[in-house]
Amino acid sequence: MAGELAxxxxxxxxxxxxxxxxPTEAVYGLACDPLDARAVARLLALKGRSVEKGLILVASSFEALRPFVAVPDDAALARAAASWPGPVTWLFPAAPTTPRWLTGRHVTLAxxxxxxxxxxxxxxxFGGPLISTSANPAGRPPPRSAVAVRRYFGxxxxxxLNGPLGDRARPSEIRDLVSGRILRAG
Known part of the structure; x- marks a missing residue:
């Protein structure tokens, strides 16, 4: 497990x-500052991923994510909050100030x-939310070890950061906050 210095x-x-x-709940992820356009562009280039697809933000609390999203109502927020902390990613309506490099072609933010x-x-x-996307080049399997990450990216x-994965066999479930529809099963 990564220590304090790491x-x-x-x-x-x-x-x-x-x-x-x-490491994340199921696979290794790549992280960067979501408000640093250059860092995001570099992350996307490493993965060979189009900015149009959008990205996921992870945080240790919802309060860190609040500036990036619009909360439609208390009931919707309660649905998401009931699954957190945990391996469920929710598509919230994006706040008007959320950069397009995070949302891609969507009006929501994961x-x-x-x-x-x-x-x-x-x-x-880091001091806030981070982009977290699987640490693999597009079309390749997501890595489940630090060694596999190094093989991909040298x-x-x-x-x-070397550490154990969570107990999930698959990446997080993705749900739409407004409709409740499951877009990716976990």
């Missing part, structure tokens, strides 16, 4: 525009309050 260094790298790999202890600690070390990343 977390501090990863937080510093993220605040400086870096891209860091980290957000999750993670239960994974190392991902939570990484968000806290020295292109600014850090790889």
């Amino acid at each position: 977390l501090r260094l990863a937080g510093r790298a993220l605040r400086s525009g870096g891209v860091v790999a980290h 957000v999750r309050v993670t239960a994974h202890p190392l991902t939570r600690a990484l968000c806290d070390a 020295t292109s990343l600014d850090g790889v």
Whole structure:
């Protein structure tokens, strides 16, 4: 498990525009500062992913995500909150100020309050929510170890936090907040 020093260094790298790999509930993810356009562009280039697809933000609390989303009503927020912290990603209406590089072609933003202890600690070390997308080039299987991440990206990343994955066999479930529809089963 990554220690305090590794977390501090990863937080510093993220605040400086870096891209860091980290374990999540099911696979390793790539993280960067969601408000740093250059860091996001670099992350997308590493993955070979189109900005049009949109990205997921993870945080250790919903309060960290609140500036990025519009909450339609208390009942909708209660539905999401009942699944958090945990492996359910919800599509919230995006706040008008949310950068397009996060939402892509969508009017929603995918957000999750993670239960994974190392991902939570990484968000806290950074000081806010992070982009978290699977740490694989497009079309390749998501990695389940730090070694697999290094095979994909070599020295292109600014850090790889080594630690155990959560107990999930598949990436997070994705649900639409307004309709409740499941878009990706977990």
